[in-house]
Amino acid sequence: xxxxxxxxxxxxxxxxxxxxxxxxxxxxxxxxxxxxxxxxxxxxxxxxxxxxxxxxxxxxxxxxxxxxxxxxxxxxxxxxxxxxxxxxxxxxxxxxxxxxxxxxxxxxxxxxxxxxxxxxxxxxxxxxxxxxxxxxxxxxxxxxxxxxxxxxxxxxxxxxxxxxxxxxxxxxxxxxxxxxxxxxxxxxxxxxxxxxxxxxxxxxxxxxxxxxxxxxxxxxxxxxxxxxxxxxxxxxxxxxxxxxxxxxxxxxxxxxxxxxxxxxxxxxxxxxxxxxxxxxxxxxxxxxxxxxxxxxxxxxxxxxxxxxxxxxxxxxxxxxxxxxxxxxxxxxxxxxxxxxxxxxxxxxxxxxxxxxxxxxxxxxxxxxxxxxxxxxxxxxxxxxxxxxxxxxxxxxxxxxxxxxxxxxxxxxxxxxxxxxxxxxxxxxxxxxxxxxxxxxxxxxxxxxxxxxxxxxxxxxxxxxxxxxxxxxxxxxxxxxxxxxxxxxxxxxxxxxxxxxxxxxxxxxxxxxxxxxxxxxxxxxxxxxxxxxxxxxxxxxxxxxxxxxxxxxxxxxxxxxxxxxxxxxxxxxxxx
Numbered sequence: 001x002x003x004x005x006x007x008x009x010x011x012x013x014x015x016x017x018x019x020x021x022x023x024x025x026x027x028x029x030x031x032x033x034x035x036x037x038x039x040x041x042x043x044x045x046x047x048x049x050x051x052x053x054x055x056x057x058x059x060x061x062x063x064x065x066x067x068x069x070x071x072x073x074x075x076x077x078x079x080x081x082x083x084x085x086x087x088x089x090x091x092x093x094x095x096x097x098x099x100x101x102x103x104x105x106x107x108x109x110x111x112x113x114x115x116x117x118x119x120x121x122x123x124x125x126x127x128x129x130x131x132x133x134x135x136x137x138x139x140x141x142x143x144x145x146x147x148x149x150x151x152x153x154x155x156x157x158x159x160x161x162x163x164x165x166x167x168x169x170x171x172x173x174x175x176x177x178x179x180x181x182x183x184x185x186x187x188x189x190x191x192x193x194x195x196x197x198x199x200x201x202x203x204x205x206x207x208x209x210x211x212x213x214x215x216x217x218x219x220x221x222x223x224x225x226x227x228x229x230x231x232x233x234x235x236x237x238x239x240x241x242x243x244x245x246x247x248x249x250x251x252x253x254x255x256x257x258x259x260x261x262x263x264x265x266x267x268x269x270x271x272x273x274x275x276x277x278x279x280x281x282x283x284x285x286x287x288x289x290x291x292x293x294x295x296x297x298x299x300x301x302x303x304x305x306x307x308x309x310x311x312x313x314x315x316x317x318x319x320x321x322x323x324x325x326x327x328x329x330x331x332x333x334x335x336x337x338x339x340x341x342x343x344x345x346x347x348x349x350x351x352x353x354x355x356x357x358x359x360x361x362x363x364x365x366x367x368x369x370x371x372x373x374x375x376x377x378x379x380x381x382x383x384x385x386x387x388x389x390x391x392x393x394x395x396x397x398x399x400x401x402x403x404x405x406x407x408x409x410x411x412x413x414x415x416x417x418x419x420x421x422x423x424x425x426x427x428x429x430x431x432x433x434x435x436x437x438x439x440x441x442x443x444x445x446x447x448x449x450x451x452x453x454x455x456x457x458x459x460x461x462x463x464x465x466x467x468x469x470x471x472x473x474x475x476x477x478x479x480x481x482x483x484x485x486x487x488x489x490x491x492x493x494x495x496x497x498x499x500x501x502x503x504x505x506x507x508x509x510x511x512x513x514x515x516x517x518x519x520x521x522x523x524x525x526x527x528x529x530x531x532x533x534x535x536x537x538x539x540x541x542x543x544x545x546x547x548x549x550x551x552x553x554x555x556x557x558x559x560x561x562x563x564x565x566x567x568x569x570x571x572x573x574x575x
């Protein structure tokens with residue numbers, strides 16, 4: 001294949017293209033980002049210092065006509081977890097890179113001033129971006145599209161400029177807004193600390209992705225499309241297209257696993273007010289967009305465009321995790337307030353999961369009251385003003401909780417937990433504890449089996465065989481993140497054998513390889529082993545693979561369960 005790796009030296013301003021090393025032939029997405037970081041970054045380095053690197057890589061089959069493959073991995077040593085990090089996003093930016101035959105971008109060194117990297121079919125330029133420093137990302141993305149035309153944009157906001165450990169990397173949605181995020185792990189601060197503020201990619205007249213065996217690729221593509229259009233969750237009139245990811249609000253609340261008021265309860269009678277069903281009704285009234293794609297070629301279409309009541313100030317998508325984190329977890333049950341909090345996060349460049357967890361911890365610590373949405377908005381304004389209080393909030397839930405003396409801090413490896421309480425869904429708790437990424441539902445989404453009954457129904461409160469389930473899901477996820485398919489394709493892949501076969505045929509068609517379905521777990525486990533070795537060298541031990549003490553002691557209503565998976569069981573996941 002003719003794909004290249006683009007290396008950007010921020011010290012000298014040099015940019016160069018390199019051949020993909022032989023050992024990376026079958027690596028893209030997460031497999032590439034994690035291997036480059038493991039091979040080139042000192043695990044002991046400071047994440048914001050001169051020796052960290054930032055890596056971007058689209059999936060193996062991203063940029064082709066394979067459905068729902070607009071995925072991009074971003075990797076670095078994380079300032080939030082202190083370990084290796086891959087943060088994943090859906091955006092046409094990923095497709096633009098692959099169409100230009102760029103397998104990955106490696107950013108190294110540090111510049112004293114902010115730069116913008118411009119990439120098109122004619123080459124690469126590194127120019128000043130100082131004029132967009134301190135500008136909100138909605139305005140900055142609008143300016144950049146006006147300046148450079150119809151391009152794909154990536155950038156970091158004010159939260160990253162002030163080195164916030166809770167800062168993500170923003171990418172454009174189909175409307176050009178800064179609403180798609182590689183949000184987790186503080187990688188925005190890593191990008192800003194390199195001196196890189198924006199990347200602009202123009203794929204006009206790009207050569208496109210080379211496909212070694214088009215007939216095999218087309219055969220596999222059809223199987224995947226058929227599977228996605230057949231499965232109840234992903235089909236055109238299914239749950240995700242109709243109600244978006246927030247369809248999970250009512251489902252997870254019913255299970256008793258929806259964290260309320262900083263993980264103090266698992267269920268609320270008010271949750272329906274912010275459900276996917278309620279949100280869909282409001283979007284229709286307001287003239288928003290639903291269903292909607294995060295990137296071209298997505299046939300699941302679980303995204304949307306939320307607006308104010310009069311149809312103004314479009315936010316973009318209100319994902320399940322964002323609605324929960326900024327809503328019920330903070331005692332807030334008003335979609336308009338949640339929408340404004342989400343818009344503020346997008347504009348500042350902050351991860352909504354970490355922000356919601358931080359606000360809830362701050363509420364638990366008495367800084368503001370649970371349910372006070374206006375006070376929560378004011379706290380985020382403190383970030384914009386770079387005050388001492390803003391510095392507290394922008395550095396995440398653990399930093400804030402420690403400063404306020406809060407004992408209920410829902411984090412693993414320094415990263416905030418997503419919207420499933422591990423006391424009520426034991427398998428996802430095992431993934432939170434043992435993932436290389438810190439608390440992360442997407443690292444091994446056992447919610448498929450434990451809550452949705454996809455891939456076989458498993459009782460969420462039972463412990464038996466959940467370590468095996470978590471391990472299998474973590475390995476499968478690492479492989480999917482490397483191929484480039486959206487994680488939500490897993491609903492069809494777990495239930496429909498032909499759809500899973502189709503993915504392998506897509507990959508073999510593009511690469512000219514002879515992989516089989518049986519190779520998927522080994523491929524994923526190789527990625528996990530690489531990541532775990534890095535984390536071990538960075539100083540992590542089995543004690544980092546633990547759920548917070550309060551979850552082992554405090555019973556969670558309504559089931560009154562604790563997280564009772566033993567340390568020995570947790571240690572067995574990767575042994």
